[in-house]
Amino acid sequence: MSIPDDVRDRLRDLIWAHASELGWSALNDAERARRYEQWTRDPEIGGTLAHYMDPRKVRVYIKDSLLKPYERSRLSGTEQEIFGRLGIPADSAVAARFIKPHGIAFADGKIVSWGNSRDWKLVLMAMFERTASRRGASAFGTVLLESGKTSETAKRVIVREAARRLGIERLEWID
Numbered sequence: 001m002s003i004p005d006d007v008r009d010r011l012r013d014l015i016w017a018h019a020s021e022l023g024w025s026a027l028n029d030a031e032r033a034r035r036y037e038q039w040t041r042d043p044e045i046g047g048t049l050a051h052y053m054d055p056r057k058v059r060v061y062i063k064d065s066l067l068k069p070y071e072r073s074r075l076s077g078t079e080q081e082i083f084g085r086l087g088i089p090a091d092s093a094v095a096a097r098f099i100k101p102h103g104i105a106f107a108d109g110k111i112v113s114w115g116n117s118r119d120w121k122l123v124l125m126a127m128f129e130r131t132a133s134r135r136g137a138s139a140f141g142t143v144l145l146e147s148g149k150t151s152e153t154a155k156r157v158i159v160r161e162a163a164r165r166l167g168i169e170r171l172e173w174i175d
Contacts, residue, residue: 003052008065011045015066024070025116026148036063071116078145078174079104082114085172086141101126110140117150117173120159128166141170151175 022035040046040059049058079102083090093107101123103113111130115123123142131139142163150156150173163171 114143116147117144
């Protein structure tokens with residue numbers, strides 16, 4: 001049995017509101033696991049979902065079907081801010097878009113990527129791979145949305161050095 005659209009949308013909106021209040025991106029894995037467990041046991045959330053699926057699958061559904069889109073939506077909603085941070089005109093011609101992590105290849109060969117600072121290694125390596133696999137591409141810029149993982153100066157020095165060694169021209173943070 002599938003979940004009716006109105007039920008899924010109501011639960012998604014409820015969980016997204018909770019995630020925003022909690023500062024989801026800055027939560028560590030242990031705290032996220034606690035929240036998944038709370039939502040699974042919550043009669044309004046987990047109880048409702050258990051009417052439509054095996055109760056053992058509720059936690060995975062919350063994580064994969066309701067919260068992953070939250071992060072993607074939050075990250076893709078920052079595109080204009082990313083452009084501004086890197087000095088890219090809003091009307092630049094786009095050749096390709098990426099997710100996991102987010103990024104754009106522009107028609108002029110510049111590639112940008114962005115993601116949560118907790119995923120800095122993934123974001124930088126994706127930038128390197130995308131640039132290496134496209135003829136004439138340049139690793140123009142990466143923006144990390146601070147999630148509490150790289151807020152210390154010493155950590156940022158390491159991240160900046162990794163970006164430099166990977167040939168990334170610009171690295172910025174949005175705190």
